[in-house]
Amino acid sequence: MNTRYHITALLVLFACHLAVGQSELAVRGFCIAAPSPERLNDFVRFIDEELAPRGINTLVLRVDHNYAFESRPELRGDNPLSQREVKQLVAICRKHHIRIIPQINLLGHQSWAGQVGKLLEVYPQFDETPHVQMPEAYAWPNPDGLYCKSYCPLHPDVHEVVFDLVDEICEVFEADAFHAGMDEVFYIGHDSCARCAGHDKAELFANEVNKISSHLAQHDRQLWIWGDRLIDGKTxxxxxxxxSMNNTHRAVDLIGKDVMVCDWHYDQPVQTAVYFAMKGFSVVTCPWRKGEVATAQLQDMIRFKQYATDEMAPRYQGMMQTVWRGAGAFLDEFYSEEPASEESEVTCFKALFPLQ
Known part of the structure; x- marks a missing residue:
């Protein structure tokens, strides 16, 4: 057997091993922004012709305010999906037995660059840091430590508003789970906040997670969150x-174990899935645009599950590709005749979930 043939055979065997291992994972997920109404048909086609044949069984759609809310019409985005359009997404996912999970960013990510988000635009009283003004030209780092604004979790009226959105979006998507985001929360327990100043940041974060989870549980829905705030960034x-570098990581011991942790690492296959599983959480590993990182993470997830105890094995739930741009831009690259760049969400997705 010549060397080239030997290497090819090994690669085929390796791909087969990954495929067998993937089949044992409970979650084969894809996370992306909800499509605009103009790209809805394209996205339905993508679900039908690409997600389903690649074995995707979980679709997290970042809806945020891009839905025509009836409960809080003042919080509709500029070009929202209608109920009829959402039902098209529900129908195509039901056809392929894909679990659809809507996301609205709660707590953090209430602004982006120089623009405040819809919630704080309409309800500025919810702002954790009202003294921080949005810049005309955003730059990082900056003197205010502004990445994204947060709402104040101790404001007496904030949950009445955001839970109206959560309930409505879960109902229209016929969802049994909801993704609350909650990543990259830099503003929490800020010294300038009359309600939060002096409070333990880990307790504030944990209490918010538990409050959202308890609300969802009333309707038998599961909470999903990103896991970064639960990891000690310094240690x-x-x-x-x-x-986390602002002491929210201790919240990992304060939140309910029924929360699904989406553990994202994009440049290295950091093995924190084991940490979350040992803490009692179900965990999904989430890559972004580096195919070699994603396949290493997949190997890890398969190995973790294979060699885990009976108690821990079910906690290693699987993998979820993340896409951090609009659905339209992703689809344009995916269907382009030009090959995708080596480091792109499209290339990573195809490496992680090849056509079956």
Missing amino acids: TGIGMWEA
Whole structure:
């Protein structure tokens, strides 16, 4: 057998091993922004012709305010999906037995760059840091430590508003789970907040997670969140983006174990899925645009599950590809005749979930 043939055979065997391992994972997920009404048909086609044949069984749609809310019409985005359009997404996912999970960013990510988000635009009293003005030209780092604004979790009226959105979006999507985001929360327990100043940041974060989870549980719905705020960025060396440097990490011991943790790491296959599983959580590993990182993470997830105890094995739930741009831009690259770049969400997705 010549060397080239030997290498090819090994690659085929490796791909088969991954395929067998993937089949044992409960979650084969895809996370992306909900499509605009203009790209809805394209996205339905993508679900039908690409997600389903690749074995995707979970679709997290970042809806945020891009739905024509009836309960809070003042919080509709500029080009929202209608109920009829959402039902098209529900129908195509039901056809392929894909679990659809809507997302609205809660707590953090209430602004982006120089623009405040819809919630704080309409209800500025919910702002955790009203003294921080949105810049005309955003830059990082900046003197205010502004990445994204947060709402104040102790404001007496904030949950009445956001839970109206949560309930409505879950109902229209016929969802049994909801993704609350809650990643990259830098503003929490801020010294300038009359309600939060002096409070333990880990307790504030945990109480918000538990409050949302308890609300969802009233309708037998599960809470999903990103996991970065639950990791100690200093001790692990992971840093302030994929982990916490503002002491929220201790919340990992304060929140309910029924929460699904979406553990994202994009540049290295950091093995924090084991940490979450040992803490009692179900965990999904989430790559972004590096195919070699995603396949390493997949190997890890399969191995973790294979060699885990009977108690821990079910906690290793699977993998979820993340896409951090609009659905239209992703579809344009996916269906382009030009090959996708080596480091792109499209390339990563195809490496992680090849056609079956």
